Amino acid sequence: MPLKDPESRGTVLRHITVAIMGQEMALKLPKVIGHRGACAYAPENTLDSIKTAAALGVEWVELDVMLTRDSIPVIFHDDMLDRTSNGFGNMADHDWEYIKELDAGAWYGESFAGAHIPSLEDALDVILEKGLGLNLEIKPTPGRERETAEVALDVLSRIWDDHSRLLISSFQYTCLEIAQDMAPDWYRGVLFDHDEEMPENWREIVDYLDAATVNIGDKLATRSLIDEIMDFEKAILVYTINDPQRARTLQTWGVDAVFSDNPDVILQNLLKVH
Ligand code: G3P
Ligand code: MG
Numbered sequence: 151m152p153l154k155d156p157e158s159r160g161t162v163l164r165h166i167t168v169a170i171m172g173q174e175m176a177l178k179l180p181k182v183i184g185h186r187g188a189c190a191y192a193p194e195n196t197l198d199s200i201k202t203a204a205a206l207g208v209e210w211v212e213l214d215v216m217l218t219r220d221s222i223p224v225i226f227h228d229d230m231l232d233r234t235s236n237g238f239g240n241m242a243d244h245d246w247e248y249i250k251e252l253d254a255g256a257w258y259g260e261s262f263a264g265a266h267i268p269s270l271e272d273a274l275d276v277i278l279e280k281g282l283g284l285n286l287e288i289k290p291t292p293g294r295e296r297e298t299a300e301v302a303l304d305v306l307s308r309i310w311d312d313h314s315r316l317l318i319s320s321f322q323y324t325c326l327e328i329a330q331d332m333a334p335d336w337y338r339g340v341l342f343d344h345d346e347e348m349p350e351n352w353r354e355i356v357d358y359l360d361a362a363t364v365n366i367g368d369k370l371a372t373r374s375l376i377d378e379i380m381d382f383e384k385a386i387l388v389y390t391i392n393d394p395q396r397a398r399t400l401q402t403w404g405v406d407a408v409f410s411d412n413p414d415v416i417l418q419n420l421l422k423v424h
Pocket of ligand 1: 341
């Protein structure tokens, strides 16, 4: 298998095929995944952001999921409410009754005033209605790794059907262990932080979690690391790529997909390979 040739390798990895219970399934990764929806154009992790991504022709979105104090899974990025809503303090210190009333759009722009922090369930409804694929990043507040994964996967398993368009990822290995236990046939991606060094034993981590993808920050995305991941025969995703030139470079190096805040711009500028 000529894995270092981006064209053939891309084809192979975008169609990673496994036989599960007699059925063939393939992870159909797109080349570009809308980051937090399409957060260059709408407030991140809101229904508006998901709908904007769909309107731009994006095939998949990435969303972050965490828990309220009373364990409702919600789509939100920071531990604290302050940056992206009119709430204050920690998400983990507030119940859904409070969180659901917050404004998560006005901070971004007046035209988005009234947008809410969506529950995972509400976000999934919109994603399914729009026919999008999903990379759900499990982003627990500190100490709630196990519970966040369990609750999110429980909701997901009741709603989501198409395993070829779903990737569960996390920086937290505990969350991916839970995913492996609860939903072994869903594809998993291990996230590696761009502010840290790639751990020397990354292959062991990826193997242990039986992950299909390695998701790295742009600062980690050197040609040599990408070569190593290719040799390890895992799909490679890189975040967060907003510069079309950089996206092209990563593409020619063999990266399978990039996360982007402006996915339409990246899509328009990628090289057309099949
Ligand atoms: O999953 C890719 C990316 O979203 C990881 O970083 O902080 O944007 O959730 P962050
Ligand atoms: Mg994320």
